[in-house]
Amino acid sequence: MFFGLQVDRGNLSQAVSDNMLDDLGLDTNDYNYGHSIFLVSFLFAELPSQLVSKAVGPDRWIPMQMVLWSFVAISQCALTGRGSFLLTRSLLGFLEGGFIPDLVLWLSYFYTSRELPIRLSYFWTSLSITGIVTSLLAFGLLHLRGILGWEGWRWLFLVEGFITLCIGIASFFMMPASAVQTKTWFRPKGWFTEREEAIVVNRVLRDDPSKGDMHNRQALTPRRLWEALKDYDLWPLYAIGFCAYVPQSPPKTYLTLTLRSLGFSTFNTNLLTIPADIMHIFNLILLTRLSEWLNERSLVAIVQPLWTLPCIIALRFWGGLIEDKWGTYAIMMVLLSYPYCHAILVGWCSKNSNNVGTRTVSAALYNMSVQAGNVYASYIYRDDDKPLYRRGNSALLVINLVSILIFLLTKLYYVWRNKQKERVWNALSEEQQIEYRKTTKLQGSRRLDFRFAH
Template identity: 55%
Template sequence: MTTILPILKQSPQRESYDADKGELISTISFTEQKPPLGVLVDNGGGGLWGRLKKSNVDPDSVATQPSVFDDPFTCEIYRPPLQYENAHRFDPDARWTWREEKFLVRKIDWRVMLWAGIMFFALDLDRNNISQANTDNFLTDLRMTTNDYNLGNSLFRIAFLIAELPSQLVSKRVGPDVWIPAQMVVWSVVALCQFWLNGRASFLLTRFLLGFLQGGFIPDVVLYLSYFYTKTELPIRLGFFWVSNYIAVIVSAFLATGILKLDGVGGHAGWRYLFLIEGAGTLLVGICSFFLLPPGPTQTKAWYRPKGWFTEREEIILVNRILRDDPSKSDMHNRQGLSVPAIWKALRDWRMWPLYILGLTHMIPVGPPQNYLTLSLRNLGFNTTQSNLLTIPSSVLGLLMLLFCVYLSEIIDSRVFATIILQLWALPLLIALYTFNSQTSQWVYYAVVTLITGFPYVHPIQVGWASRNSYSVRTRTISASVYNMFVQAGAVVYANIYRTKDAPLYKHGNRALIAICSMNIVLYILTYFFYKHLNKRRDRIWSSWSKERQQEYLETTKDEGNQRLDFRFAY
């Protein structure tokens, strides 16, 4: 994302006569009195320290980067309002070193990012342990079919989708530091209550409730993390955030292997203990989260944490580095709700529609093989323990591919080229899967399905992409929810592609997946040229204006968010 702003010339040095001293004295302008800024460092990828090494910057030199706050004219335009919760730490003259900034980023990583990953780990245990339950005769015990299982997954996704936007509205009103733990506590109770499932109706009800209660978690956490990280740092952190997804799959496979051995204890099936124990673990994490999530970087003090996490200087650095990177983050405070007109305006933003469409379709080619991995392994003749352990290689591969894609997107500074990889990866494998027949070796089938389900997970990149292109906090809050709603809608679609009558090879389903994958490749290419065209058009308009016209626009424009002519889209 690029913001083009006018650079006003410094006022020249002037001389005036001091009558008391009887001599000429020199006076300098406001801008010349400001402390010097740091050397401009490339905002490309590689992390903070990697960028410093690439730029040969002394870690003890000034890190403060040029921004709109360095000019008195634009400083007043973008100055944080008094109601912004961090306004008391805003200081356009603040300067700090790269070493200080690196130390604080690592501090945030350990205190905020690590716990966010633990919470996501708990979420994935509760929403994905149904795959492990499937290896323990879950469907048979509840007298259900594959179609019932599909319906349950669809209800989960629909409820997840419905909850996205309302959850974001509540989160903006009460604060994500309160709403995220509250969601976790409530859904964990539902999750552990699956111990008492007794048939199709109770299964469908709990799947719907879990989806509804978990729906707002991810966009709420993404919003919360944006309070602490810059737009360059956030995509990498989101990548590690989703790493916990894969870690949960790997760990849950081992947990399930042990927990399912409780089969028969107390006269209950092993899968019942799986839901009970993992739900109780999430309940504990949810309760702890009430005490471990501060409202923001300047609000870390509490009765149980009287000294807080940061010193006054550290708070000044945290606030000003965030605002220098993205002045729009002061548009709203962290307890400010959204109005209905603001929501409707964000929903009508056609500039975000290409990303919403990609959110809908990008996971469809790999979703069904992933959902049916454990069932497919059982159908191939593997037992419960073998089926759970054989899911681990695909999770390890997916984890590595996720980190590779996130890092690649920052290194090449291109979202399209880093996200289209998923479709290029899946297409030849789906074609191979389509050619299989009943005589195909079970190990060949397993190898191909493992490669498909170990796909490059580009969702974190697209979440960061949507956040970046929505620009302001006001629109970012809504766009994150809308994007995730489209992702869940896509999950509803792919949950119904593999049908019982098409088993076990799912020829019709795989043919549909190949067609959708091919379509997605075209969609990514069109998205690239769409945003490139918008940027070029704005460049032409902006460069044709005089400096005075640009200044007048910045001062008087009613354009907001990504509608501003000085905003540039990432692609």
């Protein structure tokens, strides 16, 4: 399913490598506008989509989303100019928004807080796998230019949109509502025996009892929504999401355009993006595994901006940029092979929510902060700054340094909050602690007996 998402939100970069902008009479600023409109629509759809998913169940809502956006993805094969380009980008963003937090919430029903990040890392490796597969697909599909009078990028949108449609239809039949609701008319025995169902449910609830607060088709009340929104202890994670992924975003978005400007052909450009995707997979899994082994989030996740830092410095100050074709390519490949900390952050946000209602909202808010960062990232590389983008790379360098600082401050904040809670908790007698656990009306991370992961 994530493959289907990434195919339709990522194939624009392959389409522009086939002169799509020239065919439609667009320039790179129009490309930026389309990208930012997609992200803004994606951002504003996040929370409403998550609330709908919580009410009707992600097993119903996610397949519906996929089928709907696949129709829009397919319609891109009929683009005629700037208006239709911007309209389809907006519709795609609106229909895809909320997909990721919806799926993260659904996965949290099956795994403990220690298990979730590594499962999410497998989930996000499909981002890179999709990049590899679609690069190979693009190599073939873009060769169809001239067939039926169509440009190659039109065939690309048509075929890849149809792939998503097939995945969406299959998802209606493949997604169970929960671990104890896997039986259907075509799967009468379900996935688990009754004993296995009990094991799955009990191990998840022992790890995080708050996952039993709400059932999987229970809508959030306005009061619970407001409580989740004002949970300031999660705001540091939203701040990380707002900054941490920006330094890699413009180089990634402009990769195919950069490779074309270096003199590579349309077809070689798409093949040359593959090495970064392969390394991205290994580094993502390795970083998430390291976090799991050490039970450490912030000091492991900070590896991402530390990896990016020397590459951004090279893009900003190296005199051979663009002039040295293979040197520029090498820097881009190292930069885009960065160890992606997103799975760690999503699992971290889920863990520190300690409440199903808060988890529902925090997953959306965290992803909204990431998309908000991507919105302003789409305006960092401007047409009047190309081809070296000195001004843009200066901005990326500053943002990367700010990201490193936020990771360190977040670590210190959660250590301080835990000490604060520990001091109050230890001042209670054993009888008072037992009584507190039985009678407190505080929920989620507000409970005195809860400790933040950091």
